[in-house]
Amino acid sequence: xxxxxxxxxxxxxxxxxxxxxxxxxxxxxxxxxxxxxxxxxxxxxxxxxxxxxxxxxxxxxxxxxxxxxxxxxxxxxxxxxxxxxxxxxxxxxxxxxxxxxxxxxxxxxxxxxxxxxxxxxxxxxxxxxxxxxxxxxxxxxxxxxxxxxxxxxxxxxxxxxxxxxxxxxxxxxxxxxxxxxxxxxxxxxxxxxxxxxxxxxxxxxxxxxxxxxxxxxxxxxxxxxxxxxxxxxxxxxxxxxxxxxxxxxxxxxxxxxxxxxxxxxxxxxxxxxxxxxxxxxxxxxxxxxxxxxxxxxxxxxxxxxxxxxxxxxxxxxxxxxxxxxxxxxxxxxxxxxxxxxxxxxxxxxxxxxxxxxxxxxxxxxxxxxxxxxxxxxxxxxxxxxxxxxxxxxxxxxxxx
Numbered sequence: 554x555x556x557x558x559x560x561x562x563x564x565x566x567x568x569x570x571x572x573x574x575x576x577x578x579x580x581x582x583x584x585x586x587x588x589x590x591x592x593x594x595x596x597x598x599x600x601x602x603x604x605x606x607x608x609x610x611x612x613x614x615x616x617x618x619x620x621x622x623x624x625x626x627x628x629x630x631x632x633x634x635x636x637x638x639x640x641x642x643x644x645x646x647x648x649x650x651x652x653x654x655x656x657x658x659x660x661x662x663x664x665x666x667x668x669x670x671x672x673x674x675x676x677x678x679x680x681x682x683x684x685x686x687x688x689x690x691x692x693x694x695x696x697x698x699x700x701x702x703x704x705x706x707x708x709x710x711x712x713x714x715x716x717x718x719x720x721x722x723x724x725x726x727x728x729x730x731x732x733x734x735x736x737x738x739x740x741x742x743x744x745x746x747x748x749x750x751x752x753x754x755x756x757x758x759x760x761x762x763x764x765x766x767x768x769x770x771x772x773x774x775x776x777x778x779x780x781x782x783x784x785x786x787x788x789x790x791x792x793x794x795x796x797x798x799x800x801x802x803x804x805x806x807x808x809x810x811x812x813x814x815x816x817x818x819x820x821x822x823x824x825x826x827x828x829x830x831x832x833x834x835x836x837x838x839x840x841x842x843x844x845x846x847x848x849x850x851x852x853x854x855x856x857x858x859x860x861x862x863x864x865x866x867x868x869x870x871x872x873x874x875x876x877x878x879x880x881x882x883x884x885x886x887x888x889x890x891x892x893x894x895x896x897x898x899x900x901x902x903x904x905x906x907x908x909x910x911x912x913x914x915x916x917x918x919x920x921x922x923x924x925x926x927x928x929x930x931x932x933x934x935x936x937x938x939x940x941x942x943x944x945x946x947x948x949x950x951x952x953x
Contacts, residue, residue, distance in 0.1 A: 574768040577780045578713040578743050587712070590719050594673025596680030600695035601650030633922040635872065640895040641942060643952045644914070646926035648685070648693050654725040654784075654851070655915040655927035656901045657690075661730050663906060665690055666756050667927060668728045668737070669915065675722050681705070682726045682737055682749075684756060690905070690929065691949050699758040700737065700749055707766025708745070708773075715743040725784045725851070725899065728756060731795055736763060736787065736812055738797075744781035745773020746799060748812050763812045770814070771799065786901070787812075788854040788883075796883055798822075802852040802865040805884055822847075822863065823886040824878055833892075835868040847890055848876045851899035854883075857910075860938050863887050866898035873898035873917040877940055893940045894930055896921045902932065902940075909943075910934070 636643050653670040660666050665687045672679030681701040687693045702709050702721060712721045726739040735751040737760060746769050749760040764770040772782025785799040787808070795808040797815070804819035824847055831839035835849050848865025853875065855862050861883050864875045869892040878887035893902075893912065900913035914928035929950055931943040 574708070575775050576708055576711050576713070576745070576768075577773050577775055577777060578715065579711050580714040580719070582712055582719045586719055590678050593677060596672045596678060597683055597698055598651045598671035598673075599683075601648050601693070604646050604649040630919060631916055631921045631924045632919055635895050635920040636922050641930060642946045642950075644922065644928055644930060644946070644950050645952050646923060646928045647690065647950060648927055650685075650927065651925055652927050653915055653917070653925050654899045655913045656727045657903050657911070657913050657927075657929065658728055658730060658901075659903065659906060660735070660756050661733060662756075664688055664756070665905075666728050667693065668726050669927065670722075670724050670726070672722070675724065676742075677718055677720055677722065679722045682723055682739065682760075684728060686756065690947075696757045699756075700760045705760065707747075707762060708768055709741055709747065713741075713743060727786055727901070729787045729789070730756075731787060731789045731812070732793065732810070738785040738787055740783035740785055740799070741769075741773065742781075742783070743773070743778075744783060745769035746771045746782060746785045748785075748787075750812065764814060784851050784899070786852050786854055788856070790856065790883065796854060798852045798854055798863070800852055800865070801849050802847050802854070802863050805854070805863075820884050822884070824890060825886045825888045826878070826890060828876075828890045832871075833867065833869045838867075847878055847887070848898075851875070853901045855902055857934060858938065861885075861887075862902070862940075864893065864902075868918075869895070871918060872896050872920050875900065875912070879938060889939075891939070894932060894942060897930065912940075 635641050655669040657665055657667045667685040671683045681698050684696045684699050685693045686696055712719050720742050724740045726737055729736045734754055735756045737749040740746045748763045750763040751758050751760055772780045788796045796805055797808050798805045804821055806819045807816045809816045827845040829844045834844055848867035851866030853864040861880045862877055864877045867876050872895045874892045874895050875897050876890050877893040878890045880887040897912045897914050902912050904910050910932050911929045912932050916924045931946050932940050933943040
């Protein structure tokens with residue numbers, strides 16, 4: 554990773570000197586090739602509709618593999634065994650809308666806001682960032698496409714080659730309420746991160762770039778495959794300082810006050826108590842003896858009772874779950890890696906208006922009760938600050 558960062562610095566310096574930025578994997582495609590991508594489905598998820606039954610109704614489908622979910626095959630995509638084993642409550646989606654990487658926050662106006670990776674085929678393309686709003690986590694209103702790649706994008710407009718396919722998609726966007734304004738951090742395959750800011754002070758925008766529109770804040774620069782950096786997140790501390798991490802949460806850095814760039818170099822995070830059980834890591838990390846990491850993607854960062862909680866997603870007993878470690882300092886060192894809530898990987902934790910805490914959920918493994926729809930689970934912290942599932946769950950998220 555250090556080699557990658559040095560390459561970034563060299564490339565950025567070279568680009569600055571020669572007045573241009575090279576976006577990794579840029580490729581020109583014919584209108585016919587792009588039309589074939591557009592035909593794979595809508596670039597937005599839209600307003601959704603009421604949840605039907607166990608959540609397989611409506612937008613039924615396993616978008617991860619572009620395969621239709623039928624009564625005969627749906628169990629191999631999401632068999633609900635995590636519920637049958639008693640590891641999580643018998644929950645249902647909070648809304649029947651196609652979404653990966655679901656993240657919910659409380660906005661400055663007291664409303665809840667939800668966003669994530671949306672569209673029928675986010676592996677190849679989508680239209681941009683969609684946002685949803687709720688007063689009570691029960692009824693959601695669709696605010697629409699608040700930022701369009703085609704209309705509002707800078708470097709993001711470039712089509713790139715990802716897995717030998719034309720690709721232009723927003724991955725894992727997150728909405729944050731920071732310094733009394735709304736910011737969106739996002740990533741695009743095959744790597745590259747931007748931060749947007751609302752010009753109206755409202756969650757629905759419009760949004761413009763807070764970072765340089767002509768190049769990614771991090772990743773996606775230059776002719777190197779190691780520029781695959783995704784899944785950014787932001788955290789505002791009690792003193793107003795804002796911190797950034799991404800992907801496997803290997804680095805943390807403070808941002809400038811206007812979030813236009815980093816205020817300091819990326820600082821490596823030390824995990825004092827790594828988990829060396831191969832079954833608690835994704836298979837390729839275990840095979841390569843990379844068992845010292847917190848996770849491999851989907852970072853999150855928040856604070857509870859003076860402790861910093863750093864998370865990254867990994868495969869824990871084949872569940873796509875958020876691994877958590879804690880520290881007294883935002884930069885670490887961090888200790889105590891553990892599976893927070895089974896199958897909640899790639900999401901976040903948020904404090905509700907009544908003081909309760911929740912984790913988001915979207916389903917990304919065969920043990921989950923559904924695939925790629927937003928849900929929530931109420932959590933609580935034990936006397937040592939460890940996250941667990943609350944014994945009493947809100948009725949509106951339960952099937953019974």
